[in-house]
Amino acid sequence: MAKNSTLRKVSLRNIAAHKLRLALTVLAVVLGTAFISGAFMFTNSLDATFKSAVSSAYDGVDAVVTPGKGEPGLSAQLRKDLAADEKVGAVNIRASQSIVLANDKEEPFQVGGGTASLGIWHEPGDVVGAAHELVEGEAPTAANEIALNKKGAEHFGVSVGDKLLLVDPQDRHDVVVSGIFDSSLDNRNSLTASMPEDAFLERYTLDGATNQLILSAAEGTSDTQLVSHLQDSYEGIQVKSGDELAEDLTKVMSQALSFVNYFLIAFGLVALLVGTFLIANTFSMIVAQRTKEFALLRALGAARRQITRSVVFEACIVGLIGSALGVLAGIGLVAAIKAVMGARGLELPDSGLGLSLSAVLVPIVLGTVVTIISAWIPARRAGEVKPVEAMRSSESSTDQPLGVRSIIGVVLMLIGAAAAIAGALLGDAETKTRAVLVGVGAVGAILGFFFAAPALSLPIVPTFGRIIGLPFGAVGKLASTNSRRNPRRTAATAFALTLGVALVTAIGMLGDTMKASISDVVENNTNADFVLSGPTNSNFPTPAGTPDAVRDVAGVDSVLTMSTAPVLIDGEASQVMGPHAQTMVIDGDVSRMVELSITEGTADLGSTPGALVMTEFAEKHGWSVGDTLELTAPAVGAQPREIEVVGLFEPTTLIQNMVISESRIEGMLPPGAQAVTMVGVNGDGTVSDEELRSNLEEAVKGFIVVQVMSTEEMAGQAGEAINMMLNILYALLALAVIIAVLGIVNTLTLGVIERRQEIGMLRAVGSQRRQIRTMITLEAVQIAVFGAVMGILLGLGLGWAFLEVLKDEGLDTISVPWVQLAWMLAGSAVIGVVAAIWPAARAAKTPPLDAISE
Numbered sequence: 001m002a003k004n005s006t007l008r009k010v011s012l013r014n015i016a017a018h019k020l021r022l023a024l025t026v027l028a029v030v031l032g033t034a035f036i037s038g039a040f041m042f043t044n045s046l047d048a049t050f051k052s053a054v055s056s057a058y059d060g061v062d063a064v065v066t067p068g069k070g071e072p073g074l075s076a077q078l079r080k081d082l083a084a085d086e087k088v089g090a091v092n093i094r095a096s097q098s099i100v101l102a103n104d105k106e107e108p109f110q111v112g113g114g115t116a117s118l119g120i121w122h123e124p125g126d127v128v129g130a131a132h133e134l135v136e137g138e139a140p141t142a143a144n145e146i147a148l149n150k151k152g153a154e155h156f157g158v159s160v161g162d163k164l165l166l167v168d169p170q171d172r173h174d175v176v177v178s179g180i181f182d183s184s185l186d187n188r189n190s191l192t193a194s195m196p197e198d199a200f201l202e203r204y205t206l207d208g209a210t211n212q213l214i215l216s217a218a219e220g221t222s223d224t225q226l227v228s229h230l231q232d233s234y235e236g237i238q239v240k241s242g243d244e245l246a247e248d249l250t251k252v253m254s255q256a257l258s259f260v261n262y263f264l265i266a267f268g269l270v271a272l273l274v275g276t277f278l279i280a281n282t283f284s285m286i287v288a289q290r291t292k293e294f295a296l297l298r299a300l301g302a303a304r305r306q307i308t309r310s311v312v313f314e315a316c317i318v319g320l321i322g323s324a325l326g327v328l329a330g331i332g333l334v335a336a337i338k339a340v341m342g343a344r345g346l347e348l349p350d351s352g353l354g355l356s357l358s359a360v361l362v363p364i365v366l367g368t369v370v371t372i373i374s375a376w377i378p379a380r381r382a383g384e385v386k387p388v389e390a391m392r393s394s395e396s397s398t399d400q401p402l403g404v405r406s407i408i409g410v411v412l413m414l415i416g417a418a419a420a421i422a423g424a425l426l427g428d429a430e431t432k433t434r435a436v437l438v439g440v441g442a443v444g445a446i447l448g449f450f451f452a453a454p455a456l457s458l459p460i461v462p463t464f465g466r467i468i469g470l471p472f473g474a475v476g477k478l479a480s481t482n483s484r485r486n487p488r489r490t491a492a493t494a495f496a497l498t499l500g501v502a503l504v505t506a507i508g509m510l511g512d513t514m515k516a517s518i519s520d521v522v523e524n525n526t527n528a529d530f531v532l533s534g535p536t537n538s539n540f541p542t543p544a545g546t547p548d549a550v551r552d553v554a555g556v557d558s559v560l561t562m563s564t565a566p567v568l569i570d571g572e573a574s575q576v577m578g579p580h581a582q583t584m585v586i587d588g589d590v591s592r593m594v595e596l597s598i599t600e601g602t603a604d605l606g607s608t609p610g611a612l613v614m615t616e617f618a619e620k621h622g623w624s625v626g627d628t629l630e631l632t633a634p635a636v637g638a639q640p641r642e643i644e645v646v647g648l649f650e651p652t653t654l655i656q657n658m659v660i661s662e663s664r665i666e667g668m669l670p671p672g673a674q675a676v677t678m679v680g681v682n683g684d685g686t687v688s689d690e691e692l693r694s695n696l697e698e699a700v701k702g703f704i705v706v707q708v709m710s711t712e713e714m715a716g717q718a719g720e721a722i723n724m725m726l727n728i729l730y731a732l733l734a735l736a737v738i739i740a741v742l743g744i745v746n747t748l749t750l751g752v753i754e755r756r757q758e759i760g761m762l763r764a765v766g767s768q769r770r771q772i773r774t775m776i777t778l779e780a781v782q783i784a785v786f787g788a789v790m791g792i793l794l795g796l797g798l799g800w801a802f803l804e805v806l807k808d809e810g811l812d813t814i815s816v817p818w819v820q821l822a823w824m825l826a827g828s829a830v831i832g833v834v835a836a837i838w839p840a841a842r843a844a845k846t847p848p849l850d851a852i853s854e
Contacts, residue, residue: 007310008310008313011310011317014293025318025322025746026318027742029323029371030329031329031738031742033322033323033329033363033364034327034333034363036269036362037327037363038330038334040356040362041356041359042333042337044355044356045353048354058129058243060128060216062217062222062223062227062241063226063227063240063241064213064239064242065212065213065238066211067236067237067238068236068237068238071237072209073211074210074212075207076201076208076209078237079213082230085233086218087225088216088218089128089217090128090215091215092214093201094210094212095119095200095210095211095212097119097200098118098169099116099118099168100535100704100705101116101166101167102167104164108167108704108705109156109191111189111190114191115192116190117190117191117192118166118168118200119194120200121139121147121196128214128215129214132147132194133183134147135150136179137160138179139178140179140194141178142196142199143199143203144173144174144175145175145176145178145195145196146166146176146194146195148180148181148191149180149190149191150180150181150182151187152189152190153180155189158177160177160178160179162177163175163176164177167703168543168672169544169672170543170672171543171544172703172704175193204670204671205670205671206671206673223241227241273499276370276373277374277450277492277496277743279370279375280377280492281489281746281747282747283311283375284377284378284488284489285754294382298386299387304383304384305383307382308383311379312376312379314375315371315374315376315379316368316371316372318371318375319367319369319370319371319372320368323363323365323368324364326367331353334354335353402455402488405454408451409450410448416443416445416446417445419437419438419440419441419444420437420445420801421801423438423440424800435805442798442801445794446499446794449790450491450495453491453494453495453498454488454490454491456491457487457490461483461484461490461783461786462483464480464782464789465479465481465483465779466480468480468778468781468829469778475771475774475775479774479779480782482775483779483782483783490783490786493743493746493783493787494790496739496740496743497743497791498791498794499740499791500737500739500740501828502790502791502794502798504737505795506798506799506802508726508799508820509799509814509815510802511722513813513815514722516813526595526654526680526711527595528592529681529682529710530681530683530692530709530710531679531680531708531711532546533678533679533709541563541677542675542676542679543676543706547561547587547679549699549700550679550681550696554695555683555687556683556692556696557682558588558681559680560587560589560590560593560680561586561680562584563586563676563677564582564585565583565585565665565674566581566583566673567631567632567633567660567669568581569583569629569630569643570630572657572658573657574659585659586659587661588604588605589603589604589605589607590605591604592680592682596649596650596652598648598649599648601625602647605659610645611658611660612647612648612649612658612660613645613658614649614652614655614658615650615651617657617658618645618648625645626645628642628643629642629643631664631665638669641664641668689710740831741831741834744783744831744835745836745838748776748779748835748836748840749839752842756846759843760846760849763847764849772840772846773841773844774840775840777832777836777837780833780836780839780840781833781836782832784829784831785828792825799816
């Protein structure tokens with residue numbers, strides 16, 4: 001018999017002779033690898049952009065000074081001492097304040113994904129690092145003058161001499177644009193304003209104290225010498241070189257970007273997982289159709305291993321071609337993303353396409369390995385073909401028993417269901433343990449369904465077929481009969497759609513439950529008639545002047561202000577996020593804004609100044625009503641004060657751990673340190689809700705950024721944010737659905753090739769082309785509906801189990817998006833119709849006499 005090289009030639013010629021098979025199989029590999037390759041390249045691009053930004057920000061900076069541990073800030077006196085130091089060339093303050101800019105008609109400039117900030121203008125001769133080049137007008141010299149970035153000014157139509165409204169968290173200011181400057185990192189979707197240093201310090205700092213200084217070294221002094229000198233000569237500060245800080249920031253950004261990379265790669269792997277079943281299904285069908293070919297090769301002396309290796313070799317070629325095309329598609333994907341971002345003003349300068357060795361090799365190796373693994377079982381089956389098979393007149397695959405496979409599937413599904421139910425119902429176990437159990441259950445249920453699906457499809461798919469085909473008479477009956485003929489193929493084709501729909505269903509349940517829980521929390525725990533807050537799509541707080549602006553509005557009974565401040569009670573805060581600790585503050589009776597269950601003391605922090613503490617938090621720290629505790633503000637170095645615990649309350653979602661009276665921190669913090677989160681307004685009943693809303697909107701119109709919302713609208717707005725997050729997930733999961741559609745197209749197309757004689761016979765006995773098209777389309781719809789129904793059932797079960805685990809995290813109102821599920825079911829039928837268009841047209845064109853003659 002010929003050597004392996006001969007069989008390789010046969011494999012290569014077979015691939016070249018069946019370009020349609022090759023294209024359909026390659027597509028599944030391309031989609032998965034394109035996503036993985038694109039993920040690597042996109043994060044490389046982001047990484048390059050951020051590294052360039054960090055490098056530019058600290059280029060020419062020899063030393064960076066920040067407060068030492070426990071120090072409140074860098075004083076004005078320290079700044080003077082540093083400026084007078086003979087080893088220091090120049091000292092700049094690095095500070096920024098979030099703002100909103102509006103035109104003289106009080107119409108805010110919508111920066112979208114960009115930012116609006118206010119910093120300090122430094123004259124070119126005094127700048128540490130890269131200087132901003134003034135390209136038009138003059139530098140700002142007064143508190144009511146600002147310089148604006150060139151691209152932002154051009155994009156928003158701002159010119160030198162224009163009068164603008166500048167809103168910060170404390171107040172609003174009328175300003176004039178004195179000049180336009182250019183910088184290396186300019187962005188047209190962002191507005192970067194600068195004002196004189198003395199005006200900035202007076203408005204936004206307490207006694208001129210700041211948090212960061214950047215220094216250049218005097219002539220003859222290196223950056224390392226300057227850093228050592230500062231560390232030895234000054235107390236209460238931390239000093240790093242500009243290069244060292246840039247390196248640290250780059251590491252932090254790279255770690256943050258790695259999450260994006262893992263997230264995108266996860267969806268690429270899901271796509272490859274779904275593609276695995278498509279590839280395996282395709283190779284199974286190809287092996288079945290080539291039974292006579294393999295039998296002839298066996299009759300000519302080819303060994304089983306040679307036949308198996310030849311099919312694996314074909315899979316390797318398909319994997320390499322698909323993966324290489326996937327890398328090219330990934331490059332196109334990144335280029336398209338960057339083009340879209342650029343069109344929206346979010347350019348990524350100095351980023352390139354993000355090509356790297358890992359972005360090319362990992363997808364190629366992964367795609368090839370996945371393809372080979374997918375084709376391994378069909379390749380083994382090809383090697384088992386006996387020479388006598390060459391004498392058969394048909395190439396159709398023979399039925400194989402489903403008993404062992406079905407038993408394995410049922411056992412795995414039962415184990416998976418038991419694990420998921422145990423994770424959901426073991427309320428006393430740790431959340432992590434329960435989540436792991438549900439995860440194990442999900443894997444078991446999905447694998448079990450894959451093994452048991454052929455047996456399940458035997459009674460279910462024909463039933464669907466009879467219902468769907470009822471209006472089509474004999475053609476519908478024939479289509480439902482055809483679906484029983486190869487349950488393995490039907491189940492394998494439907495599984496890709498099942499997996500995608502199951503993920504969408506589970507995520508849809510999570511999103512619907514989150515929205516329902518938030519709605520319950522907001523509507524059932526908020527007592528205020530209206531809530532006033534700042535922009536919900538940024539970190540800009542509610543302007544501090546908002547409460548005073550609405551106190552005397554017609555129809556208003558009471559106004560309460562909820563804010564956060566960097567203060568601690570006995571070293572504890574309401575919220576702690578990394579190094580940042582904030583305590584909730586209110587200026588009146590908490591129960592007028594939030595529904596509270598007071599167990600002891602009072603909730604009125606207006607008439608009884610002090611601290612209102614959650615019972616569990618108080619018990620944990622040994623606090624009781626009447627205790628006097630120490631109130632400190634370590635971040636700003638204010639003098640400690642005393643505060644009394646005046647009440648205890650049962651846990652509630654809207655207030656975490658504790659809230660204190662605003663009167664207890666007056667004069668303790670610098671401007672801007674206390675951030676207003678929301679303002680609650682209650683009506684006195686003298687005007688209607690619509691009129692009260694109108695009055696409030698008119699009163700806060702000048703603040704530009706303040707929104708007036710009812711509790712229902714607050715819940716709806718939170719729901720919109722959840723919808724945005726879900727839409728991103730759905731868009732990524734759509735990849736799995738696209739692969740599922742390709743799977744149906746693939747199966748139907750290869751089935752048409754396999755059933756050429758049968759279709760020719762139907763045409764010969766009088767079946768019309770449209771009837772053949774209808775039959776193939778109905779078969780596709782049956783497969784798609786079966787996959788969708790099974791996916792919905794799996795998704796509902798797994799979604800319920802995961803949500804039961806998350807009940808303790810506040811998601812205690814499990815909600816099912818029935819409308820979305822109904823649309824998915826209807827959509828699956830549409831998917832079947834779309835997937836059948838080409839295979840059905842191909843089948844309808846089968847020449848009757850040619851097919852029969854074969």
